[in-house]
Amino acid sequence: MTASSSITTRFAPSPTGFLHIGGARTALFSYLYAKRHGGKFLLRIEDTDIERSTQEAVDAIFEGMDWLGLKSDFEPIYQTQRFDRYKTVIAQMLEAGTAYHCYCTRDELDQMRNEQMARKEKPRYDGRWRPEPGKTLPPPPDGVPPVVRFRNPAEGQVVIDDLIKGQIVFDNRELDDLIIARADGTPTYNFCVVIDDWDMGITQVIRGDDHVNNTPRQINIFKALGAPTPQYAHVSMILGSDGSKLSKRHGALGVMEYRAMGFLPEAMLNYLVRLGWSHGDQELFTREEMINLFDFRNVSSSASRFDMEKAYWVNHQYLKTADVAVVAPEFEWHLRRMGLDLANGPRIEDVILAQRERCRTLLEMAEKSHFLYDELSGYNEKDAAKHLTADAAEILDALVEALSSLLEWTPEAVHQAVHGVAEARQLGLGKVAQPIRVAVVGMAVSPPIDQTLVLLGRTRTLERLTAAAAYIRNRS
Incomplete structure (x- = not known):
């Protein structure tokens, strides 16, 4: 896909679990915004976390999106199929000086972090391998594969005109040089997202507000590449009904x-x-x-x-x-x-x-x-005790006789037959309808009795009324 000036949004889930309601809402907002403006809605599978990503989760995302009718306007894009593109851009950035190799070992980074925390400073990479004018870097150590870091601007601010939150300002001095490629060469999330959004022509990035802190880093990478920066809309989180973090007990389900x-x-x-x-x-x-x-x-x-x-x-x-x-x-x-x-x-x-x-x-x-598609497995005990009484057996017998003689099996005809049995015994309609319900449904709840019997059909109705009358007599 190539960049376009028209509105283009995307939903970019990681296939490490089911499609949850927060993700579905983000997808919906992205879909609605694109469609409102006659634009395109795209789907991207961010599957660079090889260890946690599964085909089962990918299938669950597709199944959920399909059920909701949130169709991507183009074939979904998979990040794992774009590694060559990422590597090409990283090589260009290294050549341009907007990225550099860092040879810090894990132990060095841990020590750096511990010392900063001891001084009550914000833990961050100190730029020791960052090239600067007049700065002499040590020779690369043997046996230490380097990571690639983005050379974040040291001065200035990143101003985000968020479509939901309004203006958000970040000071570049608070943003360290993030890793954009690991020591094994695999690219990292914040880098891949930028390249994908650029190549896909994304004009509005709509995502959860847990990504707010990623946004200034990504904007700086866009600027370093000379790529157009999309607008951002960070959607607030969903809480449980009691105001606490959403969990399964509140409805945080796939x-x-x-x-x-x-x-x-x-x-x-x-x-x-x-x-x-x-x-x-x-x-x-x-x-x-x-x-x-x-x-x-x-x-x-x-x-x-x-x-x-x-x-x-x-x-x-x-x-x-x-x-x-x-x-x-x-x-x-x-x-x-x-x-x-x-x-x-x-x-x-x-x-x-x-x-x-x-x-x-x-x-x-x-x-x-x-009950309309399968045989009854029995009667609800409480309903049967209340409504399938000795007196009900005679009512059911009378109903079998009245219903058997009907020329048409329609709601009107069935209603007249049931009503006739009730009148003949000077009973309210409920006194007749409830034993019928338990007899044919198995419980005392169903649609109106004439609808129930018409849906069930003549043969099944007569069989179940007869069986219920026999059940009553056998029980007594």
Whole structure:
């Protein structure tokens, strides 16, 4: 890829673990900013940490990004495939004098650090191998492979006009000469990031505020290379609901774990975008609205708090209102994950319409719809004791007779049959509906009884009502 004047952002995760919600939010903000301005959103895999990077983690990143629909506009770039490029630039910097070899051993660096701390100074490289006019360097020691250090400016300031935090100023005297290539020749993070962002034409770097201290170092490398410096936006961290560091107990899970918990991808995006960004009091946004409205002027510089109950609320709103065709593939994923044969039950679109008002997640919906695709394994003990009583056996017998005679198996016809049995026995509808629910569902909770029986089908309904009546008599 070559540099471009158009807006280009990137998401650059390290494949050392799952795609967590903080990373997903950063990716989302990068995606939305690029799309808002008609630009490009790119994905880069920063896999130079060979020991910790795994293919499993790479796959997890791709899977999470794909599920969220955050598509890169070009093929992902891997840093490990760009070592030749890094080495070429380092050689050019050594020749230009913007980088130099340092032969300090680990013991020397440790001693340097200990002495500085003893003097209550900030630990930093003291520049002993940095070439300076009039300075005589010792001959390189035998058997010590050198690292390459960047010759950071000794004077002046780095001024960052952060799109979120505003102006941040760093004094160059506080920045030592960082290592850009290790003794074995492998390049380091801060160097690779600069070369990648330069080559990819990145115009805005959007990342977590844990990178703020890296930014002045990277800007100085850009300047030393004569490369255009991108704008920066450092997104504040996400805290737990109690204000402490986000952990698994708060919801710091991999993105795909939220899929397993029953979240819709669009609901997850909606919740993530509101962690730090706002548009008035609006809570729910379509993807198109997010793109059209997103702006860093409305991103808070304060930390956000992850509230799992709010996430569930957002998901429920989507479940209740989303196009069934959008929900169906995700619902099907959950049903198949349970090992259910979808040919052995009703259309999943019909199940969604029946269940979505009372289910906050697709997992909950799948669990409550299990009875439609598989045989009952038994009855909830508490519900059976309360509703499958001796009197209920006769009600179930009457229902079998009334339902067997129906010419059409429709909600209206089923409702009339159930209502007729209740009236004939001078019972409230609940006194009849609850034994039916336990008989056909296994528990006393289901969609409206007419919808439940229509979804279950005539044959299964009659079989389960008959079996429940027999269960009651055998128990007594």
